[in-house]
Amino acid sequence: MNIRNKRLYLLLVIPFMLACSLAIPAAEVVQPAITQVFIRSTSQPISLPEAITNEEAVLVELYQRTNPSVVRVTTFVNEGGLVDASGVGSGFVYDSNGHIVTNAHVIQGSSQVEVTFSDGTIKSAEIIGEDPHSDLAVIHVEGLPADSLPLPLADIDLVAVGQTVVAIGNPFGLGGTLTRGIVSALGRSIPALTSFSIPQSIQTDAPINPGNSGGPLLNLKGEVIGVNAQIETPDGQRVNSGVGFAIPASIVKRVIPELIANGKFDWPWIGVSGGTVFPALIKAMNLPVEKGA
Numbered sequence: 267m268n269i270r271n272k273r274l275y276l277l278l279v280i281p282f283m284l285a286c287s288l289a290i291p292a293a294e295v296v297q298p299a300i301t302q303v304f305i306r307s308t309s310q311p312i313s314l315p316e317a318i319t320n321e322e323a324v325l326v327e328l329y330q331r332t333n334p335s336v337v338r339v340t341t342f343v344n345e346g347g348l349v350d351a352s353g354v355g356s357g358f359v360y361d362s363n364g365h366i367v368t369n370a371h372v373i374q375g376s377s378q379v380e381v382t383f384s385d386g387t388i389k390s391a392e393i394i395g396e397d398p399h400s401d402l403a404v405i406h407v408e409g410l411p412a413d414s415l416p417l418p419l420a421d422i423d424l425v426a427v428g429q430t431v432v433a434i435g436n437p438f439g440l441g442g443t444l445t446r447g448i449v450s451a452l453g454r455s456i457p458a459l460t461s462f463s464i465p466q467s468i469q470t471d472a473p474i475n476p477g478n479s480g481g482p483l484l485n486l487k488g489e490v491i492g493v494n495a496q497i498e499t500p501d502g503q504r505v506n507s508g509v510g511f512a513i514p515a516s517i518v519k520r521v522i523p524e525l526i527a528n529g530k531f532d533w534p535w536i537g538v539s540g541g542t543v544f545p546a547l548i549k550a551m552n553l554p555v556e557k558g559a
Contacts (some may be wrong), residue, residue: 324486328432329444332488334384334413335359336434336481338441339368339391339405341376352376352553356435356481357405358490361416365526367518368480369495370396370403371459381409384442395525398459399533400517401495403480404525416480420489425468427452433494433510435481447472449491456496456511462533466514468492474510483512493514530538 280343280409343352355372359365366381373379379391389407396403429449437443451469458464470483476492483492499507524531543558 287297287341293412305491316391325446328484328486328488329434332417332482332484333434333442333444334411335415335417336384336442337366337414338382338436338439339366339372339480340382341373342378342380343375343546346487353480354436354439354477356477356494357381357484358366358480359410359414360404362410364407365394365491365522366391366405366407367522368403369493369513370398370401371495372480373403373405374398374459379405381405381407382441383414385411385413387397387411393527395531397521397525397531399462400464400531401459401513401523402493402518402521402525404522417484418489419515419519420487420491422466422491422514425449425452425485425491425514430486431470431472431491432484432486433470433478433481434484435474435476435478435494437473437475437477439477440457445473450509454511464495464513464517467495467515468512468514470510470512471508472510473506473508478510481502489515490518493518 280407291327306322330543334537336356338373339355339357340351341355342349342355353372353376355368357366357368360367373393373396376393379393380388381391389409391405391407394404394406427449430446432444432446432448434442434444439446447470449468450471454467454469455463455465456467468483468491471493472483474497478494482490483494485491492514494510494512496511497506498509498511507516521531543555547553
């Protein structure tokens with residue numbers, strides 16, 4: 267594949283009108299045998315098919331526990347006195363004070379923001395701060411639904427390639443969608459909204475699509491290991507191809523408290539750029555090394 271045809275896309279849904287409808291044939295419904303499991307956070311039983319596996323039960327429990335903490339973020343712009351929806355993304359509850367983490371590109375340029383919770387509650391949100399260098403932002407709502415608890419942040423040093431992860435968000439505006447995959451790689455650099463890059467990003471094959479931006483990438487403990495932000499696709503197609511990227515929890519831990527306190531994050535930087543040392547460069551410059559950066 268010609269790498270020049272690949273593109274990194276921010277996962278923001280732009281509203282559009284559907285011009286067609288789908289006819290779905292009727293089918294006989296078979297009622298499966300039912301068993302019960304208990305959700306650890308509430309001790310309330312839920313009904314599951316008898317054939318469900320232990321691994322599936324973990325995912326069901328994880329979704330029941332964390333989905334109420336994931337929100338739909340809808341942005342609006344004021345154009346000529348008219349307020350129109352401009353995009354849809356995702357976010358998650360950061361603390362019990364009503365702070366919600368999302369991507370900076372989700373709320374960038376918006377005049378109003380609304381948050382929709384899994385129980386259908388809709389609240390107006392205030393933009394507290396945004397950092398284009400890390401593509402992170404904080405919005406705030408007054409009062410959280412009772413089951414919308416803060417999601418804990420993972421220790422990024424304990425994240426490993428091959429680890430099972432799930433993404434919860436609003437792909438194409440479809441709220442409360444869970445997808446599953448693995449950590450495909452660690453330590454990736456992805457473009458920021460500025461001329462800088464976001465280091466130590468997480469690559470995953472968990473399907474994420476436009477609308478997942480700002481939503482959590484979770485381990486099976488329900489801890490946020492990253493904030494879903496971008497996908498890489500060929501030929502300009504804005505759909506998942508198995509290569510997605512999340513901003514690591516280590517950067518979230520560093521940036522978000524400053525955004526809450528000061529509305530911005532000041533990154534230290536120096537005017538130096540680097541590159542990889544490769545054999546042709548070593549030969550051309552007669553370098554006394556075999557590898558490096």
